[in-house]
Amino acid sequence: MIEVKNLTKYYGKKMALDRVSFSVKDGEVLGLLGLNGAGKSTTMNILTGYIGATEGTVTVNGYDIMLEPMKAKSTIGYLPEQPPLYLDMKVREYLEFVCSLKKVRNKDVHIEEICRQVGITAVSNRLIKNLSKGYKQRVGLAQALAGNPKVLILDEPTAGLDPSQIIEIRTLIKELGKERTIIVSSHILPEIKEMCSRVVVLHQGKLIADDTPENLSRTITSPHQVTAWIKGSSEAVIQAVSAMAVPCHVKLLAEKETDVYEYELTGPEDQDIREAVFRTFAKADLPILSMKGNDFTLEEIFLKLIHQSPEKGGGKDAGNIRPGN
Numbered sequence: 444m445i446e447v448k449n450l451t452k453y454y455g456k457k458m459a460l461d462r463v464s465f466s467v468k469d470g471e472v473l474g475l476l477g478l479n480g481a482g483k484s485t486t487m488n489i490l491t492g493y494i495g496a497t498e499g500t501v502t503v504n505g506y507d508i509m510l511e512p513m514k515a516k517s518t519i520g521y522l523p524e525q526p527p528l529y530l531d532m533k534v535r536e537y538l539e540f541v542c543s544l545k546k547v548r549n550k551d552v553h554i555e556e557i558c559r560q561v562g563i564t565a566v567s568n569r570l571i572k573n574l575s576k577g578y579k580q581r582v583g584l585a586q587a588l589a590g591n592p593k594v595l596i597l598d599e600p601t602a603g604l605d606p607s608q609i610i611e612i613r614t615l616i617k618e619l620g621k622e623r624t625i626i627v628s629s630h631i632l633p634e635i636k637e638m639c640s641r642v643v644v645l646h647q648g649k650l651i652a653d654d655t656p657e658n659l660s661r662t663i664t665s666p667h668q669v670t671a672w673i674k675g676s677s678e679a680v681i682q683a684v685s686a687m688a689v690p691c692h693v694k695l696l697a698e699k700e701t702d703v704y705e706y707e708l709t710g711p712e713d714q715d716i717r718e719a720v721f722r723t724f725a726k727a728d729l730p731i732l733s734m735k736g737n738d739f740t741l742e743e744i745f746l747k748l749i750h751q752s753p754e755k756g757g758g759k760d761a762g763n764i765r766p767g768n
């Protein structure tokens with residue numbers, strides 16, 4: 444269990460965190476989502492006792508990180524944004540060193556176990572500097588797992604990896620999350636959705652949402668507007684739309700294939716038009732070859748979350764969204 448209360452951090456005059464509070468239950472995988480500079484690393488550095496907070500408290504498994512740092516830290520494994528690797532060491536040598544620092548008993552068996560867990564047994568005799576970035580990240584995860592901590596804190600573990608390495612690391616984190624409490628940061632919403640059971644969204648040092656990924660998606664998707672590829676003449680499409688039960692505006696975007704056009708369909712803000720769109724074009728014998736809700740960039744999502752916060756009058760459907768400023 445991790446409790447974060449009113450965490451505030453100033454770097455000189457620069458405020459990096461502003462009264463951030465949240466908690467993480469045992470066995471939960473919590474995602475910290477935010478743009479660059481949102482305060483994710485600062486939060487993680489405070490949680491792991493790397494830096495102190497200006498105000499506020501953090502307790503990890505009942506130990507206050509400032510008052511009982513040794514006890515609190517002994518329950519945490521940390522993978523910072525830049526993994527703390529000694530490049531001229533071999534993987535095994537490095538893990539032996541980490542295990543000595545953490546006073547791990549039965550080192551050999553333990554190292555074999557964590558190498559197996561993160562899939563680095565085959566490279567355990569290689570110099571770290573000769574490993575790919577994906578494997579270096581795995582070694583970083585292995586050092587976090589040394590000592591079998593109950594809590595893992597992982598700062599942007601997939602940053603800079605190629606797509607197949609990203610999938611491998613995400614799968615690994617999901618696997619590790621079955622037995623541990625994990626906090627993982629990212630600036631990629633789909634990544635957080637895939638790995639986490641809860642998401643805390645930070646923006647400019649403030650907590651602006653704390654919810655499940657599903658509720659968050661519901662809050663930020665916009666089913667009143669869809670983009671669809673429809674086969675048939677544009678005249679027939681326009682005619683079908685004019686007969687729709689829900690009033691809709693249609694905009695032709697592009698010709699995608701012969702006789703297939705891409706349209707943007709927009710209904711009233713508070714209405715989900717997807718089903719009506721499907722029925723309309725099925726009835727008119729105009730096949731929909733693809734349909735998707737309009738995606739938002741992360742920046743747009745943040746603006747939406749801030750706009751929908753209760754303080755700004757958007758509280759009705761805003762889930763657990765908290766004020767943004």
Ligand SMILES: Nc1ncnc2c1ncn2[C@@H]1O[C@H](COP(=O)(O)OP(=O)(O)OP(=O)(O)O)[C@@H](O)[C@H]1O
Binds near residue numbers: 477484486630
């Ligand atoms: N040591 C420092 N001294 C001064 N300002 C800092 C320091 N570390 C971070 N900051 C500032 O605090 C704010 C939060 O930074 P932080 O690194 O926590 O954000 P982040 O969400 O982790 O971003 P990123 O994804 O870029 O790592 C930023 O404005 C950053 O410039």
